[in-house]
Amino acid sequence: MVTEADIEGLAGVGPATADKLTDAGYDSYNGLAVASPRELANATDVGQGTAGDIIAAAREAADVGGFESGSAILDHRNEIGKLSTGVPAVDDMLGGGIETQSMTEIYGGFGVGKSQFSHQLAVLVQLEQKHGGLAGRAVLVDTEDAFRPERIDDMVRGLDREIIAAELDRRGIDGSPDDAAAMDALVADFLQYIHVARAFNSDHQMLLAQTAADLATEYADDDRPVRLVIYDSLTAHFRAEYVGRGELAPRQQKLNRHIHDLLRLGSLHNAAILVMNQVQSNPDSYFGDPTKPVGGNILGHASTVRIYLKNSKGTKRVVRLVDAPNLADGEAVLRVEGGGLKPE
Numbered sequence: 001m002v003t004e005a006d007i008e009g010l011a012g013v014g015p016a017t018a019d020k021l022t023d024a025g026y027d028s029y030n031g032l033a034v035a036s037p038r039e040l041a042n043a044t045d046v047g048q049g050t051a052g053d054i055i056a057a058a059r060e061a062a063d064v065g066g067f068e069s070g071s072a073i074l075d076h077r078n079e080i081g082k083l084s085t086g087v088p089a090v091d092d093m094l095g096g097g098i099e100t101q102s103m104t105e106i107y108g109g110f111g112v113g114k115s116q117f118s119h120q121l122a123v124l125v126q127l128e129q130k131h132g133g134l135a136g137r138a139v140l141v142d143t144e145d146a147f148r149p150e151r152i153d154d155m156v157r158g159l160d161r162e163i164i165a166a167e168l169d170r171r172g173i174d175g176s177p178d179d180a181a182a183m184d185a186l187v188a189d190f191l192q193y194i195h196v197a198r199a200f201n202s203d204h205q206m207l208l209a210q211t212a213a214d215l216a217t218e219y220a221d222d223d224r225p226v227r228l229v230i231y232d233s234l235t236a237h238f239r240a241e242y243v244g245r246g247e248l249a250p251r252q253q254k255l256n257r258h259i260h261d262l263l264r265l266g267s268l269h270n271a272a273i274l275v276m277n278q279v280q281s282n283p284d285s286y287f288g289d290p291t292k293p294v295g296g297n298i299l300g301h302a303s304t305v306r307i308y309l310k311n312s313k314g315t316k317r318v319v320r321l322v323d324a325p326n327l328a329d330g331e332a333v334l335r336v337e338g339g340g341l342k343p344e
Contacts, residue, residue, distance in 0.1 A: 006029075007021055007022070007026075007027075007032075010032075010054055010057040010058060010061065011053050011054065011056070011057040012050045012053040012054050012057070013054055013057075017044070017046060017050075017054075020044040020045060020046065021044055021054075024043040024044050025043075025210050025213060025214055025217075026040070026043070026044070027217060028217070028268070029058045029061045029062035030058075030062050030268050031213075031264075031268060032054060032055055032058035032062075033055065033058040033059040033061075033062045034264055034267075034268070035051075035055055036055075037049075037051040037052040037055060038051075039257075040054065040055060079270065080099055080100050080101050080102075080270070081099070081100040081129075081134045081227065081270065081272070082095075082096035082097035082098070082099060082100075083097045083098040083099075083100070083121060083124060083125055083132070083133065083134055083227070083228065083272055084096075084097045084124055084131075084132025084133065085097060085098065085117070085120070085121065085124070085334075085341060086120060086124055086132070086340060086341050086342070087319075087332070087334045087341055087342065087343050088343060089332035089333065089334070089343060089344065090319050090332045090334060091132075092332070093319070093321050093327070093330045093331070093332045094305065094321065094324075094327065095324075095326065095327050097132065098121065098228075098272045098274060098305075099272060099304065099305070100134070100227065100266065100270045100271055100272045101266050101267050101270055101271070101272075102263075102266060102272070102273065102304035102305065103259070103262065103263055103266065103273040103274075103275060103302060103303050103304050103305075104272065104273070104274050104275070104303065104304065104305040104306075104307065105234075105275050105276075105277050105293070105299065105303035105305070105306045105307065106274070106275070106276050106277065106307045106309055107276070107277035107278070107279055107293040107294075107306070107307070107308060107309070108279060108291075108308060108309035108310060109279055109291065109310075109311070111311075112309045112310065112311050112317065113309055113317050113336045113341075114232065114233065114276040114277075114309060115144075115146040115147075115232055115276070116151075116336050116340070116341060117274075117276070117309075117341070118140060118146070118147070118230050118232045118274070118276060119147070119148070119151045119152055119155055119340075120155055120340045120341045121138070121228060121230065121274060122138040122140055122152065122194045122228065122230065123152060123155045123156055123159075123190060123340070125137070125138050125227050125228040125272075126138070126167075126190060126193055126224070127163060127167065128166070128170065131163050131166065134227040134228070134272075135223075135224065135227075136193075136224055136225050136226060136227025136228065136271075137193035137194070137195065137219065137224045137225070137226055137227065137228075138193065138194045138195070138226075138227070138228040138229075138230060139195045139197075139212045139215055139216075139226055139228070139229045139230070140194060140195065140196045140197075140229075140230040140232065141196075141197055141199050141205060141208045141209075141212070141229075141230065141231045141232070142196060142197065142198050142199065142232055143198075143199045143205060143231065143232065143233055143234075143236045143237055144232065144233055144236050145198065146232055147196050147232070149191055152187065152190060152191055152194065153187045154338055154339060154340065155339065155340040156183075156186060156187045156190050157183060157187070157339065158337075158338065158339020158340045158342075159339075159340075161177045164177040164183075164186070165177055167186060168182055168186055171186065171189050173185045173186055173189065193224055195215060197211065199237065201237050201241065202237040202238050202241055202254065202258075205231075205237055205258070206254075206257070206258045206261065209258060209261045209262055209265065210261070212226070212229050212265060213261075213264075213265045213268075213269075216229075216265060216268075216269040216271060217269075220269065225269070225270075226269055226271050227270070227271050227272065228271060228272050228274060229262065229265060229266065229271050229272070229273050229274070230274045230275075230276075231262070231273075231274070231275045231276065232275075232276040233275070233276040233277055233278055234258075234259075234275040234276065234277055234295070234299070235255070235277055235278055235294040235295050235299070236278060238251050238254065238255050238295075239278060239294055242254075252296060252298050255295060255298055255299065256298045256302075259298065259299065259302045260302070262275070263302065275303075277293045277294055277295060277299065278293070278294045279291045279292060279293055279294065280292060280293075280294055291308075293306070293308075300323075303323070304324065304325065305321070305323065305324045305327075306321075306322040306323040306324075307319060307320065307321060307322065308320040308322050312333065315335045315336050315337055316333055316334075316335055316344065317333070317334055317335070317336055318331055318332075318333055319331065319332045319333070319334060
């Protein structure tokens with residue numbers, strides 16, 4: 001992170017403008033470099049010409065915006081983390097798990113288990129890398145009042161005994177997996193590293209993306225940085241507030257801006273962006289599954305990985321990989337049980 005004094009060294013930035021930039025959350029060269037002039041002008045109340053000069057100076061200072069060789073891109077991709085889902089078949093289908101620096105979308109019908117994924121990954125992201133985690137913390141924006149601490153309790157207790165023992169030791173908690181007091185303390189510690197906010201409308205939801213970015217900046221140098229940002233769900237408020245074809249264009253423009261804020265957050269902080277999405281029925285479909293995700297092409301193009309979650313018999317769920325740039329389509333099966341997501 002750069003200091004306010006450093007920001008004042010950029011072209012067109014004086015003390016007053018530096019204050020506006022930091023107040024708006026632009027506290028790094030990288031954050032400024034990937035902003036657009038209109039976005040920066042609206043956020044800081046400076047002219048678009050001045051905003052363009054600031055962005056150009058930040059890009060030069062941060063050395064971004066130019067071309068890179070394929071080998072440099074490969075080196076960059078080696079920095080990407082993989083977050084396990086806890087189900088080997090699903091991890092194999094996803095090439096190792098949920099990627100950081102990208103957006104993964106999970107869509108499916110009501111009650112299919114999307115929020116179960118949210119809770120499970122908020123737990124697993126805290127584990128060490130050798131156990132499939134990213135040794136980080138999670139930020140969860142709840143738009144449907146679906147987060148339940150009791151479910152986190154179930155899932156922590158549902159971890160393998162070896163992992164529980166390792167986490168007790170790593171977190172400095174005396175006791176064993178059979179010790180009730182130690183397990184209560186472990187659950188409380190897991191909950192401490194899940195930051196939850198309830199979004200009450202689409203504007204509030206978008207504001208929370210900036211708050212999440214502020215949290216990621218605050219903990220960037222912490223031993224538990226933000227490594228997972230969850231929106232459960234991404235489209236619920238947009239769908240409720242913008243009704244009818246006449247509202248489709250403004251809804252999509254607003255959703256597009258929101259998605260790009262999240263993508264920038266993931267890229268700048270090496271975090272995985274996980275969004276849950278609702279579905280609708282496609283009346284034009286005469287053959288096959290008529291279910292399609294809400295959000296249209298804007299969300300479809302922005303999502304690096306798209307996963308379709310379907311109900312099956314009993315506790316079984318079918319996880320279908322619909323789209324990914326470097327993976328073949330596929331299917332895997334898991335179970336949603338009391339202790340969390342489990343292999344078939």
